Amino acid sequence: MSAADEATDRCIAVLGAGSWGTALAIQLARNGNAVQLWARDADAVAALAADRENKRYLPGCALPESLTPEADMGTAVEAADDVLVVVPSHALRETLERLAPLLGEHRRVIWATKGLEPESAKLPDQVAAETLGADRVTAVLSGPSFAGEVGQGMPTAVTIASGDEAFARDMAGAFHDGVFRVYTTRDVIGVGVGGAVKNVLAIAVGISDGLGYGANARALLITRGLSEMMRLGEKLGGERTTFTGMAGLGDLLLTCTDDQSRNRRMGLALAAGNDVEGAQREIQQVVEGVRVAREVYRIAQHLGVEMPIATQAFRVLHEDVAPRDAVRKLTDRPFRSEKD
Ligand SMILES: NC(=O)C1=CN([C@@H]2O[C@H](COP(=O)(O)OP(=O)(O)OC[C@H]3O[C@@H](n4cnc5c(N)ncnc54)[C@H](OP(=O)(O)O)[C@@H]3O)[C@@H](O)[C@H]2O)C=CC1
Numbered sequence: 216m217s218a219a220d221e222a223t224d225r226c227i228a229v230l231g232a233g234s235w236g237t238a239l240a241i242q243l244a245r246n247g248n249a250v251q252l253w254a255r256d257a258d259a260v261a262a263l264a265a266d267r268e269n270k271r272y273l274p275g276c277a278l279p280e281s282l283t284p285e286a287d288m289g290t291a292v293e294a295a296d297d298v299l300v301v302v303p304s305h306a307l308r309e310t311l312e313r314l315a316p317l318l319g320e321h322r323r324v325i326w327a328t329k330g331l332e333p334e335s336a337k338l339p340d341q342v343a344a345e346t347l348g349a350d351r352v353t354a355v356l357s358g359p360s361f362a363g364e365v366g367q368g369m370p371t372a373v374t375i376a377s378g379d380e381a382f383a384r385d386m387a388g389a390f391h392d393g394v395f396r397v398y399t400t401r402d403v404i405g406v407g408v409g410g411a412v413k414n415v416l417a418i419a420v421g422i423s424d425g426l427g428y429g430a431n432a433r434a435l436l437i438t439r440g441l442s443e444m445m446r447l448g449e450k451l452g453g454e455r456t457t458f459t460g461m462a463g464l465g466d467l468l469l470t471c472t473d474d475q476s477r478n479r480r481m482g483l484a485l486a487a488g489n490d491v492e493g494a495q496r497e498i499q500q501v502v503e504g505v506r507v508a509r510e511v512y513r514i515a516q517h518l519g520v521e522m523p524i525a526t527q528a529f530r531v532l533h534e535d536v537a538p539r540d541a542v543r544k545l546t547d548r549p550f551r552s553e554k555d
């Protein structure tokens with residue numbers, strides 16, 4: 216009997232019905248969980264219920280029967296044992312503030328958001344502690360996982376990080392099946408930093424590829440980008456091994472090298488001469504790296520962490536530096552030890 220045939224009694228509320236929220240909700244439902252899928256827009260919820268598909272964000276992936284679209288957050292949470300939040304990082308605080316009074320004592324919260332809070336540069340776990348209270352049991356899901364492939368049931372592996380090992384194991388069990396693998400760790404900070412910084416680096420690689428700089432430059436940017444991620448991540452308290460795992464190198468490789476990535480496509484569009492707003496309108500989904508680049512630049516400056524690739528991505532995105540000049544700034548740097 217496959218995991219999908221084994222219905223569990225567990226119900227999970229998924230808050231956010233964009234591409235990733237819908238794909239994760241489908242995976243949970245396929246794996247025998249009841250799912251309440253909440254979106255903020257009642258018309259979008261009605262369309263999900265009528266079409267049994269998310270035509271706007273995840274076309275071609277049928278919603279399993281055990282997945283119920285729901286327009287009222289209170290109703291979705293009331294029916295659920297635990298809650299999965301999948302909104303963009305700029306919407307995380309307001310979503311958790313709405314969620315906090317609905318949680319009761321026992322419900323635990325996991326998010327799959329990858330980014331930093333605009334202006335404060337806080338990681339999602341800091342935003343969660345401030346809005347839900349430091350005692351709330353929480354976790355983060357991250358790793359190399361395009362929504363479309365998860366929606367189609369293609370093999371994927373992710374990491375779930377939590378200070379509460381029982382919650383990490385429970386959520387891993389809710390998701391894990393023959394094609395969707397879950398690893399667990401306690402390193403919430405490292406997983407959060409990996410998921411945020413890779414977005415910015417994917418924009419940088421998209422710019423380089425879009426300018427036609429080739430495979431050597433791509434390998435350079437990914438490898439040295441990983442060093443930047445590690446430098447910042449360790450300074451913030453993440454563990455080195457996390458950055459060579461699924462939520463670090465795994466997601467960095469995926470996002471930098473495949474055109475399913477919206478961040479990579481942003482870089483390609485900038486290299487082709489588009490501006491950020493025009494590219495964002497074309498892509499029509501969240502491009503986390505645009506805002507996150509500003510926050511990564513801010514904390515790197517504040518902490519004195521050298522991040523030349525992320526800095527040049529920030530300058531192209533927010534200071535009107537031409538893509539070609541930004542890449543030249545990187546290649547013009549003096550030679551140095553590879554260990555630095
Ligand atoms: N897509 C992917 O492959 C993956 C995405 N992620 C991460 O998941 C997070 C969500 O991204 P993703 O689903 O891809 O984004 P999408 O652009 O596909 O969808 C965004 C969703 O968030 C909703 N939303 C936006 N603002 C708010 C708000 N203020 N309150 C409530 N809902 C809001 C949108 O609703 P509306 O339509 O009403 O605007 C929409 O449903 C991001 O941090 C992303 O990095 C992680 C792994 C894979």
Ligand SMILES: O=C(CO)COP(=O)(O)O
Pocket residue numbers: 329358359360361362414417466469470475476477478479501502503
């Ligand atoms: O996080 C992702 C894959 O792991 C999705 O990447 P993009 O947001 O760049 O599309």
